[in-house]
Amino acid sequence: MASKQIKMPSSQHLSIVQVISNYPNAQPVPSIKGGTEKVVYELTEELVRRGHHVTLFAARGSRSSARLIPYPKGLKHHQIPQYVLRHMPAGTQIIHDHTFRSALRRRKLPCPSLCTVHLPVKKHGKNPVYVSKRARQLMGGGKGYYVYNGINMHEYEFSSEKHGYLLFMGRIIRNKGVLQAIQVAEQTGKRLLIAGPIKAPVFFRQEIQKRIQRNPKISYVGAVGGQRKQQLLKHAECLLFPTLWEEPFGLIMVEAMACGTPVLALPNGSVPEVLSGFPQLICKSVSQMAKKVQQKNYPSPAKLRQYVTQRFTNRQMTDKYVRLYRKMIQRQEQGKRAPKV
Missing domain, CATH: 3.40.50.2000 (Glycogen Phosphorylase B;)
Structure with missing residues (x-):
């Protein structure tokens, strides 16, 4: 401070x-x-x-x-x-x-x-x-x-077991980068789960829903909380955080790492601060994010949780x-x- x-x-x-x-x-x-x-x-x-x-x-x-x-x-x-x-x-x-x-x-x-x-x-x-x-x-x-x-670390379940899917979790609006998360899934052929409340219905209907319907590996699972949120976070291979705006903090990044799940993010807003201990997880572009997904060069789940324990x-x-x-x-x-x- x-x-x-x-x-x-x-x-x-x-x-x-x-x-x-x-x-x-x-x-x-x-x-x-x-x-x-x-x-x-x-x-x-x-x-x-x-x-x-x-x-x-x-x-x-x-x-x-x-x-x-x-x-x-x-x-x-x-x-x-x-x-x-x-x-x-x-x-x-x-x-x-x-x-x-x-x-x-x-x-x-x-x-x-x-x-x-x-x-x-x-x-x-x-x-x-x-x-x-x-x-x-x-x-x-x-x-x-x-x-x-x-966050209260006791409320976040840790798991080193990952189920091979990418996760986007946040409000469904353009600036949160849900479209960019879909692009990463399309470029990598990976399974993507999208979770969060639809706050921009026209954007979702015209730009997101159509791409989901074309790709059976992409699913929208709705707004989640409680145990469902925990399950999605702790078993994801990676959380995608391709935010397009100057996000003041981005709590979901910390929540994911507390569960032992790595975060790949674009360098906007607070991202360079929140991920300062893992600069290799910060991506310059969607293409680089897709490349990092394919490389899977992630910190260990234990190191991610320890990092949150020491800072957030x-x-x-x-x-x-x-x-x-x-x-x-x-x-x-x-x-x-x-x-x-």
Whole structure:
């Protein structure tokens, strides 16, 4: 991270408010579909395990070990600040805003705050935290902080046994690179499974479905979660991640490697950071990706899982956020003590 670590007593438990979006199709926390909801859940649970006092504002139907305050039915995005401030516990020391447009950014708050920029939006709150160096560079002009997303390793099943299929897993939209994944399958003659919700129906119908129908080795298996997702990830020969846009993080890459499955990716967005330990998995083009599929020169499943354990766990993510929380709190305390000029 960009900031120096602030040394404060590690035994000091904080009072933290976590706020997540309540948009029309909000997912409860945790969610088998939404990556942001999953990350917020893991952060919240780890904070509670460490003894911090956490209040989570989230969509109805959420579950958490923290004090959970669900949004009322019909609450709009612009109403979130008023609702949070009205129900926030007394003595709150820090507010962590995870809403996609930083809902609390314009409000005068009774305590320090920071906002994680999960998606590429222009409206950032105070003390923005990006989910990769690349995201901080593009969206924050190099200012602010970055903390990589982390996962709970106990939730990901490891397997060294692979079943010889390629896997694409993500939203079915053009920029995610599903068409490029199909091209890799076509060039290699490999079996390809495509998993994910169809978010661009016209694109799917006109460009994806026809190619699937022409090739019996390519299958669309729908949106997946839970045990089905685990099975697909851990037994895939390789996950294809040919993203075409500046993806802020790309959690599925980490999830696949945690299961012992290699990832071949185009060098866009956070890919060079997430795969920095395995530069041989980064591809300059679809043709090179196809060539690497045929060569099968992959790191061992055990090395892939170890790599995630060392860099992208919920514990490491929480360590960095707690350091930031303490820095913001200490900064405000120092400001209060500063003599007036």
